[in-house]
Structure formats: C-alpha cells, structure tokens
Amino acid sequence: MSDFFSLQILTAGGLIGAAAGLLGSFALLRRMALVGDALSHVALPGIALAIIFNVDPLLGAFAFLVLGTAGIWFIEHKTKLPVDTLVGIFFALALAIGAILASEEELLDALFGDITRLTQFEAIAAILISLFISFALILLSRKFTLTMISTDLARSTGLSPHRLEFVFLLIFALTVAVGIKFGGALLTGSLVVIPAATARNLTRSMNSYLTLSVILGFASAVLGIFISVLYGFAPGPTFVLISGAIFFLSVFFRR
Amino acid sequence: MYNGRTELKQVMSVLEVKNLNVSYGASSVLEGVSFSLDKGDALAVIGPNGSGKTTLFKAILGAMPYEGEIKIAPGARIGYVPQKLDLERDLPITVREFLLLRRQAKTAKTHSSEEALRLVGLKEEFLKKKLGELSSGEFQRVLIAFALIDRPELLLFDEPTASVDIAGQETVYELLNRLQKIEGLTLLLISHELSVVYRYANKVLCLNHAQICFGVPYEVLTPQELAKLYGGGTGKFYQHGGH
Numbered sequence: 001m002s003d004f005f006s007l008q009i010l011t012a013g014g015l016i017g018a019a020a021g022l023l024g025s026f027a028l029l030r031r032m033a034l035v036g037d038a039l040s041h042v043a044l045p046g047i048a049l050a051i052i053f054n055v056d057p058l059l060g061a062f063a064f065l066v067l068g069t070a071g072i073w074f075i076e077h078k079t080k081l082p083v084d085t086l087v088g089i090f091f092a093l094a095l096a097i098g099a100i101l102a103s104e105e106e107l108l109d110a111l112f113g114d115i116t117r118l119t120q121f122e123a124i125a126a127i128l129i130s131l132f133i134s135f136a137l138i139l140l141s142r143k144f145t146l147t148m149i150s151t152d153l154a155r156s157t158g159l160s161p162h163r164l165e166f167v168f169l170l171i172f173a174l175t176v177a178v179g180i181k182f183g184g185a186l187l188t189g190s191l192v193v194i195p196a197a198t199a200r201n202l203t204r205s206m207n208s209y210l211t212l213s214v215i216l217g218f219a220s221a222v223l224g225i226f227i228s229v230l231y232g233f234a235p236g237p238t239f240v241l242i243s244g245a246i247f248f249l250s251v252f253f254r255r
Numbered sequence: 256m257y258n259g260r261t262e263l264k265q266v267m268s269v270l271e272v273k274n275l276n277v278s279y280g281a282s283s284v285l286e287g288v289s290f291s292l293d294k295g296d297a298l299a300v301i302g303p304n305g306s307g308k309t310t311l312f313k314a315i316l317g318a319m320p321y322e323g324e325i326k327i328a329p330g331a332r333i334g335y336v337p338q339k340l341d342l343e344r345d346l347p348i349t350v351r352e353f354l355l356l357r358r359q360a361k362t363a364k365t366h367s368s369e370e371a372l373r374l375v376g377l378k379e380e381f382l383k384k385k386l387g388e389l390s391s392g393e394f395q396r397v398l399i400a401f402a403l404i405d406r407p408e409l410l411l412f413d414e415p416t417a418s419v420d421i422a423g424q425e426t427v428y429e430l431l432n433r434l435q436k437i438e439g440l441t442l443l444l445i446s447h448e449l450s451v452v453y454r455y456a457n458k459v460l461c462l463n464h465a466q467i468c469f470g471v472p473y474e475v476l477t478p479q480e481l482a483k484l485y486g487g488g489t490g491k492f493y494q495h496g497g498h
Contacts, residue, residue, distance in 0.1 A: 029346070142355070142356050145348070145356055146356040146357075149340070149342070149346075149348075149353075149356075150337065150340055151318070152313070152316060152318055152335065152337055153335060153337065153340070153401070155316050155317060155318050155335075156316055156333055156334065156335030156402070156411075157356075157357055157405075158332075199347075200345065200347055203347045204347055204349065204385050205347060205348065205349045205352055205385075206347060206348045206349070206352045207352065208347070209347035209348075254345075
C-alpha cells in the first residue's frame, strides 16, 4: 500500500467516522440508536445484487437503503406501528434476502466490511459523501434538534417535522451506505452509536456534544484503521473495540 | 354599518374555528367545535380528562388531521407551551441553546434569550444550566420563554395537571396575565381549575368531545352547564382540577 493511498484510506475512514458520529448525536436525541443497525442490514441485498450485476456496491447499498427508509417511513405514518417493530421486520427480511443472494465469501465481506480494500475511486467518493453529510447535518442542526426533542414544539415554530424526519432518515441512509465498507452490515451501526453515546456522557451542552461526537468518531476511526493495519486485524471490529473501550471509560466521568 | 362591523371583527380575529371535527379512526374526539378569538382575549378551555382539549391544541398547531375550518390571522405566529415534555435528564442541551432553537431567523422583532428569560421571571444564570437540571416549575417557565422568543400573537398554554408553581413567586397565571398585557398576547389556555377561569379568562370554552358552552365565564358557566360538562357533581372540580 502506497503512503498516498493509505493516507486516502485514513482520511476516508476518519471522515466517515466523523460524519457517522455527528449523525449519531442527533439520532440519540430520540432513541434511534438501533436504526443504524437495521439500515445496515437493509443494505445487504443491495450489495449482493450490485455484485451480481457488476455495479458499484455503494450504489446498490444506497438504492436499497433509500427503498428501505422510504418503506419504513411510509408504513410508520400509514399504520402508526412503532418504528422499532417495522425496523425489526425489515432488518430480518433484508438479511435473509442478502444471505440467499450473496456467495459465502462476499457475505463475510459484506457483514464485516474492510475499509483498507477501498479502491481509489471509492475512497474519494467516501470522502466527498462524508463531507456532504456533515455539512447537511450542520446546516439543519437546529431544525433536527428541535424535531428530535419535540415534534409539537417544532410544529409550533413553523417547521414540518414529518418532512424533516424523512430528510434525516435519508441522510441516515447515506451515512450507512458510506459506512458499510468500514463496518459491514453488522458493525456499521456502532459508527453511529458509540461515539455519540460517549460524547453524551461527557458533555452538558449541545455544542460540545456535537463537537465531541465528531472528534471521537474521527479519532477512533483513524486509530482503528491504523492499529488494524499494524497488527493485521479487521478494521471494523478494531474500531468497535477502541470506541467501546472509550465509552466504558466515559461512564466513570458522566456529567 | 352592520356590514362594516362584521368586517372589522374579521380583521381583528386572531383565531377562528368553525365546525371543527377530529376523530381517531372510528371514534370521534371533537365534534362541531366553533369559537373565535379577538386580539387580547384570554380563552380558557375546560372539560374533563380525555375530553379533547389537547387534541384541539394539536389541530390548531396542524399536528392532527381535522375537518372544518381553523383560520389563523395571516402572518400570526403561534407560541405553544405543552403540558409536559418527556425529556431525558441527561440531554446535553443548555437553556440558552434550547431557546435559540426557536429563533430560526434573527430579526429585530425577536427577543434575545436574556429578554425572554427576564419576561418569565428567571435570572440570566439559567442560560448556562442544563435543561434536564431544572425543576418542573423552572422548566415550565423556560417553555413559556421559548414560546415568547419570536413574539407570537397567539399563545397556546396547556396547563400541567399538577401545580408546578415556584414557591414565593408569581403563579404561572399571574405570569401569563402580566405577559398578556406587556406582550399584547391572545391567550388560549387549557385549565383544570375553575378559579383560574373566573380570574384570568374573558372567554370560556367547555368541551366534552362536543362543545357544551362558549362565552363569557359568568354568563355561560351555570351549574346546569357544569353538570352537563362533568356529568353530575361539580364539587370535585371546584376543589382541585378533577383529581
């Protein structure tokens, strides 16, 4: 691996971690922690189909994620069923379809991801998409925060919570699509949940909460990739171990 | 001349509700509710638990599909103080940050966070506090401050079932009464106490799914109407909010 290329991978990984951390800090305002896990499973059949038809897996993943998110959002508003019930069903369905479509070797890759095997094109795409996600979240941060805290209050200020929730889910889907190369279908949810959960333990204001989520996401990702390359571990699980360790430490410093 | 007067009245009306119907699935929550609010009015909405009071608020906020008409004066802003907000204690957000969420666009007309807190009788130090650390009385005041930030014309106030007043300070109704005067607010409040209605409201709306009465409290709140509203003995209600 050339130095330039590994720098690209590190940048891509760090920025994915930062974007996912930022997204997670909004998701945790409304107990949406497991949405990331569910969505990353929904991506699986998309990846499998993309491999079969020889398209970029990122595209396949994103297409399925948008379908899955729109499906969940639509059924939720039509049936008033709790989101976690729907997510639980979509999640199992997608995993089953993915498992049938993908070969065993592809499946392992899709389940755990491996960011060190990004192509140059994929690395650059991941960098740009992560930056886009972060900017979009920052731009809409007040609106998202208010909607997450109380839809009624949001509505009283003239916002449209229903539409904002959909935009948030789309950004969520995009984050999972770009994160899936890093954490795979099984661990991508951790990119969203762990840094934000740690930041929440350590901060008292929204500003520091968002900032720390980004820093923790970025740092754990870079450190995870670095250590995994050094010792030959898989990067996704290494990230989870590092950020998980920081989370447990943070429990003792809750504010 | 008669025509001129109705026209004038239409201009002054901040909120007009005509033949409002709301239902959850097959069961009807509100039936044929009609009333209007002029600038500076204080309307108390009363009725037993589950009579559709909060639903009425949600319909006005556009949070619930309805049939009929809800007309809000063009350009009028609505402030909303919910009965409660299920906030997690560890939510990392300060009072200052929370108040800033209301101000989507900064114009000369909006209150600063400091001004908004002063209006509800809280000191500036509260800006740095975490939302989850406030007592329920303080939190309610912050919610009122939040509603006031962009100087709304209409304030919807859903009273908590248990009193959250801060000992030694003006009650929340004294506060609302004062704000109504200095901010020129039109008030729509859900109340659980009849004494409040007589003291602070110039109009009253009695709901029990259907509209039982609407008008000036001393005129429409007859024992018969109250019996119809609360189903028999009203003694319980006179004591304390029907609990």
